[in-house]
Amino acid sequence: xxxxxxxxxxxxxxxxxxxxxxxxxxxxxxxxxxxxxxxxxxxxxxxxxxxxxxxxxxxxxxxxxxxxxxxxxxxxxxxxxxxxxxxxxxxxxxxxxxxxxxxxxxxxxxxxxxxxxxxxxxxxxxxxxxxxxxxxxxxxxxxxxxxxxxxxxxxxxxxxxxxxxxxxxxxxxxxxxxxxxxxx
Amino acid sequence: xxxxxxxxxxxxxxxxxxxxxxxxxxxxxxxxxxxxxxxxxxxxxxxxxxxxxxxxxxxxxxxxxxxxxxxxxxxxxxxxxxxxxxxxxxxxxxxxxxxxxxxxxxxxxxxxxxxxxxxxxxxxxxxxxxxxxxxxxxxxxxxxxxxxxxxxxxxxxxxxxxxxxxxxxxxxxxxxxxxxxxxxxxxxxxxxxxxxxxxxxxxxxxxxxxxxxxxxxxxxxxxxxxxxxxxxxxxxxxxxxxxxxxxxxxxxxxxxxxxxxxxxxxxxxxxxxxxxxxxxxxxxxxxxxxxxxxxxxxxxxxx
Numbered sequence: 001x002x003x004x005x006x007x008x009x010x011x012x013x014x015x016x017x018x019x020x021x022x023x024x025x026x027x028x029x030x031x032x033x034x035x036x037x038x039x040x041x042x043x044x045x046x047x048x049x050x051x052x053x054x055x056x057x058x059x060x061x062x063x064x065x066x067x068x069x070x071x072x073x074x075x076x077x078x079x080x081x082x083x084x085x086x087x088x089x090x091x092x093x094x095x096x097x098x099x100x101x102x103x104x105x106x107x108x109x110x111x112x113x114x115x116x117x118x119x120x121x122x123x124x125x126x127x128x129x130x131x132x133x134x135x136x137x138x139x140x141x142x143x144x145x146x147x148x149x150x151x152x153x154x155x156x157x158x159x160x161x162x163x164x165x166x167x168x169x170x171x172x173x174x175x176x177x178x179x180x181x182x183x184x
Numbered sequence: 185x186x187x188x189x190x191x192x193x194x195x196x197x198x199x200x201x202x203x204x205x206x207x208x209x210x211x212x213x214x215x216x217x218x219x220x221x222x223x224x225x226x227x228x229x230x231x232x233x234x235x236x237x238x239x240x241x242x243x244x245x246x247x248x249x250x251x252x253x254x255x256x257x258x259x260x261x262x263x264x265x266x267x268x269x270x271x272x273x274x275x276x277x278x279x280x281x282x283x284x285x286x287x288x289x290x291x292x293x294x295x296x297x298x299x300x301x302x303x304x305x306x307x308x309x310x311x312x313x314x315x316x317x318x319x320x321x322x323x324x325x326x327x328x329x330x331x332x333x334x335x336x337x338x339x340x341x342x343x344x345x346x347x348x349x350x351x352x353x354x355x356x357x358x359x360x361x362x363x364x365x366x367x368x369x370x371x372x373x374x375x376x377x378x379x380x381x382x383x384x385x386x387x388x389x390x391x392x393x394x395x396x397x398x399x400x401x402x403x404x405x406x407x408x409x410x411x412x413x414x415x416x417x418x419x420x421x422x423x424x425x426x427x428x429x430x431x432x433x434x435x436x437x438x439x440x441x442x443x444x445x446x447x448x449x450x451x452x453x454x455x456x457x458x459x460x461x462x463x464x465x466x467x468x469x470x471x472x473x474x475x476x477x478x479x480x481x482x483x484x485x486x487x
Contacts (some may be wrong), residue, residue, distance in 0.1 A: 018342075020317060021350035054339060056317075056346035057430045086339035093430040 003181075005078075006039040008032065010063070011051035019055035025062025032067050036075065043075045043165060044183065050081040061094035065114075069100040072162040076183030078103040078110075088113060101162050105184040117163055124154040125163050133181045135169075155180050186218040187211045193226035198443050198480055201233040202450065205472050211244055212473040218250040225257045229266065231367035232378035232443065232480030235304060238271055239380045242360055243475050245276040254282040268294065269365060270303040299326050300368035307362035307381065309353040317345040320366050320377060324483070327368040327375045331487040333438070340434040341377075341483075347431040348379040348479055358383035358476070373485050382476040387446065406469050409444060409451045435481050436463070445471075445478040 011017065013031040015024070036045065047064065055063075068077045082088050082104050095102045095114025102113045110129050117125045127142070128134050136151040143151070155178065159166045164180045171177040189208040192200055205211065211219045221237060223229075229237065237253075245251045253275075255263035263286070266272065270291030272281070291303045302323045305316050321342035328334050345364070352362040362381030369376065387405050400411060435442055442453040449469040456463050 016314070018314075018318060018346075020314065020346045022354055023312075023350075054342050054346075056343045056350065058347060058350055084339055086336065086343060090343055090430070 003042070003044050005044040005046040006035075006042040008035050008045055008047045009051075010047055010049055014052065017051055017053040019052060019059035019063065021056065022058045022062050025059040025066075028059075028063045029066055032063060036067070036071070044181075045075065045077045046184075047077055047079050048081045049079060049083060049087065052083065052087065054084075055087055055090055057090045057093045057097075060091040061098065064091060064102060065094045065098050065100050068095075068102055068162065069098055072100065073159055073165075076165045076181070078105055078184040079113075080105050082106070103163075103183050110182075110184055112163070115161070117158060117161070121154045121158050121163075124151070125158055128155070128158065128164055128180055129182050129184070131182070133179050135177055135179055137177070152178075185213075185215050186220065187213065187216045189219065189221045191221065191223050191227045191229075193224045195228050195230060196233045197230045198233050198236060198445065198450075198478075199452070201229075201236055202445070202468070202471065205240075205474070208472075210472050211240065212247070212475075216249060218252070219244050220252045220254060223253070223255045223257070223262055225261065227257075228262050230369075230376060231269065231365050232376050232478075232482075234266060234269060234271060235363045235365055235378050235380045236445065236474070236478050238274055238304070238363060239360070239382050239476060239478065240474050241279055242274075242276045243382050245279050246360060250280070251276075251278070252280040252282065258283050259286065264290070267291065268298075268303075269301065269367070270295075270305075274304060274306055274361065274363060299323065300370070302364075302366035304363050304365040307349055307352045307364055307379070312353065316364060317342050317349060320345045320364065323366050323368070324375055324377070328483065328485055328487075330485065333487065337438050337483075340438060344431040344434055344481075345377070345379070351477075352379065352381040352383065360475075362476070368485070370485065374482050375485060376480060376482050378478070378480040380476065380478040384476075405446065406449050406451070406467055409446070409449070410465050410467060438483060441482040443478075443480040443482075445474065447473055447475060 013028050019025065079102060088104065091102060092113040099115050101115050104111045104113055124139060127139055136148055136155055139151045140146050140148055158164045159180060165183060166178045166180045168176055169179045187208050189204050189211065191204050210216065221241065241251050241253065255261060267286040268290040270289065272286050273289050273291055295303055302320050305313060321338050324341045325334060325338040328337060331337060349364060360382040364379045366375065366377045391401065400408060403411060436455055439455040444451050448471050450471060452466040454464045
């Protein structure tokens with residue numbers, strides 16, 4: 001169940017170390033799509049920005065953010081090796097504009113670029129990011145007073161908004177339940 | 185009728201240029217068949233004003249007007265500087281230059297030889313110069329090397345140039361080229377970067393992007409432009425937008441003066457210098473028509 005991510009090195013798809021503008025972005029996006037389609041069955045992708053020195057907001061929007069948005073709730077993409085703050089800021093601006101969160105992982109901790117989770121789901125996301133996968137029942141077990149229905153709704157919201165992945169699984173009770181996986 | 189744009193005998197920044205164009209009437213006026221730009225002895229064009237003159241002169245020539253640039257000081261004066269900056273390499277062929285067009289391009293001979301100058305580069309989507317934002321950013325980095333924030337500033341500046349120039353590629357829809365250039369003014373403690381095009385103007389770009397925000401879509405062009413700056417200024421609004429708004433936010437964060445000229449309006453933004461002076465936007469509307477979008481921003485070399 002702990003699927004190993006497929007790795008995409010963005011720089012390998014770019015002409016140079018700088019990602020500039022919509023046109024270049026669209027060309028790179030096509031290559032990103034091919035990579036994703038080639039990794040049939042894979043739902044988790046680690047996108048390394050190693051070697052990418054700069055990327056403007058338009059480029060980030062047409063590539064990373066567009067890709068993540070297109071596969072939202074089906075496949076998860078997270079970023080590693082984001083080289084500088086300006087790069088992160090530009091991805092954030094693009095992600096905010098398209099209302100699509102993107103997770104950046106560094107030294108074992110995640111940072112959300114783009115829209116933040118709502119106040120009511122923040123703790124749930126924090127909980128989910130601390131483990132590879134989880135279920136509403138596990139969350140409830142550690143949050144006295146929380147109902148399964150309420151927890152399930154929070155997880156579902158996070159999944160729909162693109163913060164988490166999920167899949168169906170047989171519950172101990174014999175019914176069906178969802179397992180929520182972190183992106184990263 | 186003839187329209188004469190009399191430039192003053194001093195340093196000419198976009199404000200001085202604007203005043204001279206206003207005094208001349210309407211260079212793009214329907215009854216105007218000839219336009220002369222007069223540069224008296226002692227007039228010195230700053231780079232942001234220079235590429236606006238270049239764009240306007242080329243626009244007027246494209247619309248079949250006779251256009252003349254008269255430099256009283258000849259190559260010893262501002263004309264020599266313009267030649268070094270590559271101005272005449274881009275000036276439309278039919279435009280008359282007095283006393284004469286330079287016989288060789290100083291920009292072609294010395295290109296890249298002065299760390300304080302990025303010669304005027306054309307912006308044309310069919311001849312995309314992928315090195316241009318990097319060259320501008322690198323010149324800025326060298327110029328501002330004494331600033332403590334030079335590294336962050338250089339990256340932010342690259343994004344700003346990339347967005348502005350890409351905007352020209354994406355939206356200008358014009359037969360005329362756009363231009364970008366940079367000049368360091370050590371004695372004035374500043375570096376000036378300018379991007380200019382003769383196309384539709386950024387409002388054409390921004391309006392569709394703002395349709396979802398109905399409060400903004402009802403605003404006039406002038407109010408909208410100010411709102412973009414205001415969003416850039418506000419803590420919560422910073423970077424919450426498309427490339428242009430994000431770029432404005434970055435420029436403001438590094439306390440750049442911004443000057444944006446659109447077909448008939450202009451906004452000049454001066455960020456707060458001290459804790460008591462607020463960010464100030466100076467707005468001008470009903471200006472003489474100049475096609476396109478002309479953006480200049482000025483940064484202190486020493487922070």
